[in-house]
Amino acid sequence: MQTVTRDMLVSRAKALLADGTVDRVLGWKAGEFTYDVTPGVFTDADAMEKEFVYGDFCGANFSKYLLTEARKTEKKVLVFLKPCDTYSFNQLLTEHRFDREKVYAIGIPCDGMLDIHKIRTLSAEGVTGIDTDGESVTVHTLYDGDKTVARADALAERCVNCKSKKHVAYDELLGEDGEIIDSARFDEVAAIEKMTPDERFAFWQDALSRCIRCNACRDVCPACTCEKCVFDNPNSGVENKSPANSFEEQMFHIIRAFHVAGRCTDCGECSRVCPQHIPLHLLNRKFIKDIDEFYGEYQAGEKVGSRAPLVDFMTGDLEPSEAVKRGETNA
Amino acid sequence: MTHSDRLKEQILRTSGVNPLKCMRCGKCSATCPSYDEMEYHPHQFVYMVETGDIEPLMKSESLYKCLTCFACVDRCPRSVEPAKLVEAVRLAVIREKGGNRLHTDDIPAKLDDDMPQQALVSALRKYSK
Amino acid sequence: MQRIGVFVCWCGTNIAGTVDVKRVADALRNEPGVVFSAEYQYMCSQAGQDMIKNAIREHNLTGFVVCSCSPRMHEATFRKTAEAAGLNPYMVEIANIREQCSWVHKDMEIGTEKAIVLGRTAIAKVNLNAPLTPGESPVTKRALVIGGGIAGIQTALDIADAGFPVDIVETKPTIGGKMAQIDKTFPTLDCAACILTPKMVDAAQNDKIRILSYSEVTDVRGFVGNFSVTIKRKARYVNEEICTGCGLCTEKCPQKKVPNEFNLGMDTRRAIYIPFAQAIPKVATIDADYCTMLKTGKCGVCAKVCTAGAIDYTQKDLIMEEKYGAIVAATGFNPISMEPFDEFAYSQSKDVITSLELERLMNAAGPTSGQFVRPSDGKHPHKIVFVQCVGSRCAGASKGKEYCSKICCMYTAKHAMLIRDKYPDTEVYVFYIDVRTPGKNFDEFYRRAVEEYGVHYIKGMVGKVTPTGDTLRVQASDLLANKQILIDADLVVLAAAIEPDKSARPLATMLTASMDTNDFFTEAHPKLRPVESPTAGVFLSGACQGPKDIPETVSQASAAAAKVIGLLVKDKLVCNACVASSDEAMCNGCSTCERVCPYGAITYADKEFRMPDRTTRIRRVAQVNQAVCQGCGACTVACPSGAMDLRGFSNKQIMAEVDAVCK
């Protein structure tokens, strides 16, 4: 159960709008069903009262919206940040992607967000409504009546493997701050490393062949903020609109993961939005795991201005041949 | 390929030595404890193998005067390893039919009470097939 | 669309021997963009270059490819050719079909096919070449000489003579280097100190020269014309400005047991010392490892006796940062350690010495005050054996150096001659492998040692030295007599190989100057640019580049100075044209590129952009300082959007090459 309520957020936002601190509020707007909330911008108290929602499906990472929203505000834009969002927030600041002075950040504690696809799998199709009560989630369905699932089972993958309940950036914190969590987020990566090369190849062929190159992963990614992505740039030599074959599927995802390596905060948005359910976080986490193992633990976005591992070096760094071996001997 | 060419090739192959690395400093001969006993000295071994002049070496007593102490190998500044050449020439002799320097039949006559067992074994290894 | 010319060079038979140049020229004629293709015996010759120039004019070429030797050899030549014909010099690409093709392969078919691919690759690149114009950077008109031996001194003097300020950084308390330790010089036999010390004084008195003794270079940043160097001035606990060099402290210091490095440990000095009488600067230095006051806080004798009040136990290392336009490495050499050569009993007997130790033994200011006696018992030696090439010319797994140390033949002849001259009652034997005496009056000198002074030169090597009672039993071969000989010698002198000073490698790293496997600095070209490092603005003087005797060192020192002067007289330097540049429309301003730039060439500016929706937006974008950028390309890969690209090696060019290679 979330410890902050919609009313807490709305009243705080209204106060900040009223005292002139902010003139825009990034929040969530209700949809047709419980689970289809949409990020939106509020500029007055009435609209907030009418449309603002907050609940178990408000998982969108607002950090990236600040790139455009911070430019639109005359005063400041109010943003609510879950702990994991604050890492993206810092990483974007490190890369000078928005003006910190134009943002008023409220940290909100998070007990994890729910995954509608998991809920459908656990209960039934035809979900018309979802109520959360403590640790149990009641799902109203079209044909199978009400079903109950444990909240823990319905958590999104990224929340199951939450890396931190601690906010690393905010102007104001609602509720109590949490701790950095020693999560098991690399277990799945390790499991793939343990496979034989043939199994690994088959696993990724299966996953990446589903890609339809909708670019949702890229467009939602707070690390992918390039003015022009290389895949959209005819001069880059790798531009393509859709993967014509498995090579292009592989190339897109390798290059994308490489471009965010050392900058990816592991917010998990890419996997959340993938319409084809490709476990994209497993690519990013592989880089994070390698970086941690090869060059010492590094969490992108933990500190503003930190030097990312790929723009840093030690004279005694691991040789690439050793790195590859190590990746395999984890098996 | 002449006989001596073949011999040279065989010796280079079995020894793994490249006599062309020799810069003719003579340190092998300077360091050799058997020098005075030898008709052909270590540096001459290297040179004669290089020029393919092997038959005189095969006939020479020098072959059996080399102690295989490896002083020349250790001291050679160019890592030529003359002792390995001597050994290779010795093997070349043994490989020729009947070339054994020591036959088991000869041993009883040579035995004396003070001779250690190892000496016999090493002598057989060194002088016969 | 480019109009490309292709010129295939035979390089005599160097290329034409393994590559069918006609077939290459014919095949490449059909490549996209190619309008002219020809082959010629020597493209780099005047006639070859004229052929290119004519083709440029006749066929209106916009660029051309030369299939020839390595671009490291003649890229500059052909760029000049292009320029002379009115073409931008960067519209030239070289296909390396000699070093990387004809010399590697023996089969004509294979060589030809590969040459065609290499040519095709260069054509693919040149199709995407764009004219480039190099930027300019200013020059700091001051030079740094690292090392204060004869090489460094000579270089500094010559640069100063031309009117430019020079700093000499020397790690030891005094300049002078190895030459200060040498007794006499070959082939004239004049005293080393007599010719060196006046130069040291000249350096000290020259108002353009600043001597930073007892100092080290700890960091080098920047680039040709604009180096920024951090120098650590080690605490000598004596105020250099005040010390008069009277030497009273060095007499009164109670710590007498310090091995005297100037005499190679053959005698001792005090904890406060002046290395030798003619030291420059002539000031005392406290050896912190031995000074009782510095170690325990009790003593202070030197401070008490110093009338000038120059002693300062609280002195700290001083870090200074200076700007220079050029840097000269003159770090010199050392004899190698004789420890691994146990056959010569160097560690077992005091009477087995190195030639440099012999210099000190024979020197009037040496540990024996010039008395030529054995280190073990002080007796005059009657039979002396010199061993040549100890640790030189070694190969394989052995413990020495592969190269010839070059100076040993001559100094050994000198030693032998001097000993025979002074002490005709001594027998002198020199064991040699070869006697190498190329040089003016060198062979004559060696012949004099044999013919006039009766030195016994024996062709052969010493195999073993065994200390036997009072003497040293030397077992050696006499190759000409085909004998093994034994000599009972009183003294054995080893002509130890020389190696670059240990400070050279870390310095090379700081300078980003390349070194060979022996740690000698690599010259920019072994024949044509022997005093320059491949790193622009770094020059080489003396034995740090390779073994050298004094006349050669001094020549090279002056040559390096001439090169430095040639650089410093320029007001501006033309920079590398192949520099990074950022496409501001695509730049995110994320600072990633700035973090990997080793030269600090990238800065950021806020710029106004017209957005597609006709609004304007101010965005932070990267800008490259073209004078500072050296064109490594680290930023281009760090940049996720690909806004940063490298001129002359652009993403598109390299990909076109990849495509052409893989076709």
Add this chain to the structure above:
Amino acid sequence: MQVTEYKPKIVAFCCNWCSYAGADLAGNNRLNYPDNIKIIRVPCSCRVNPMFILRAFQRGADGVILCGCHPGDCHYTSGNYYTRRRMALLFSMLSYLGIEKERTRVEWVSAAEGAKFAATMNEFSAQVAALGENKRLEDLRCKP
């Protein structure tokens, strides 16, 4: 007519200052290495974008090797250190995706190491040849 043995296509990116010079030295010393290896000159190993490596595989390369100055000897001070990290991560990722790790390599070759260059190329070529054609990272459209 002899049956032609399988020759893998190999792209070698060589930095201008050390490895390209090392390759020149190999030629100077007439050291043989396979003709199926083609060198592309880059100013520094750090100029090599992972995209170039993927591009080479796409275009039909069976192996890609990157040669640069030895760590610490980079002409540009630190370029090869970045290369080392980038390629360590990239190669690890390729292996993670099930692509044979033997197809990629980084080797440090100095200007003085002509023999090492030739030996490395011989060895790498044999290693890639042993794997056979690159099937896991290929773009069939680019096959002749």
Add this chain to the structure above:
Amino acid sequence: MRKCSLTALDALFAKMAESAALYLPVDGDDGRAHYAQWQEGLHLSDALNTVRSAKDFFFPQTENLMAFKVNGKTIEIIDTRTEADDFIVFGVRACDVRSFDILDTVFLAEPADSYYANRRAHGVIISLACTRPAETCFCSTFGIDASTPAGDVVCWKTDDALYMEAKTEKGSALMAALADLTEECDTDAVKAQQATTKERMAKLPLADLTADKFGGGKTMEFFSDPAWATLSEACLGCGTCTFVCPTCQCYDIKDFDTGHGVTRLRCWDSCMYSDFTKMAHGNPRLTQVERFRQRFMHKLVYYPENNGGVFGCVGCGRCLTRCPISMNIVKVMKNLGGDAK
């Protein structure tokens, strides 16, 4: 009407697969349905619909149009077109079957798209009536009856049998080939199922959604609606909605340099992309608001205007479940014209 016992379904599929490649929805490793070519051991999915629509069979995401072979300075043009093999797509839902009509209107209008037409001529569509429509379904908004789909052959699957009825010549031919495995039957079971499904359709959350206020001639009414700005403000500009949409038919044509020639390919494009229809002067739709508006205006106004009032949406609901920010055509329809929920 003929039927086939569900126990004989495998035999039925095997028979179909004899003459042509048979594709049907199967459950993937990720637990979601996708089309796969039938082979022994593959089972028909129970899922309502596939993640990607059946559009792919006729209008694949990428296809080669032609090739150029470059040899030195000569270029040779190669026509890569070949006659398509016959294939059968089984299990297409009513909404997706309707989508083919919409695609046909675009691709088969003169001059006909020969690539599309070729596949269309060789493909047999076997539709499958819905029984458990999802909360995101709104096909009825566009006059589609989920219980009675169109297609070459229409199927109803009950608990024990598959009921089949040929609707076209192609369908009849196929049914004739399946005669041994099917038996003639009455329509009672089908009618009962249709009635239940219709009942269910009427109770769906989006059952009341109507497109009445949209249609041809409404451009001026909606084009300048201020709601576009707020509706699109969170839009990421990704192409998810367009790529899962069964009716989106925009494509781009690209040349791919293979190193020894050029492959000219066409691939799906998305009007949500910033470089969609980019021309020499730039992009005609400069902001995401305009691009967002284009997509929905096309479905709801422009397409009906040009095609006799037929809407460009079939109400399959894929965009409702897939949009990363949960913005979709339903929200747009409800919010435009000022009657927000």
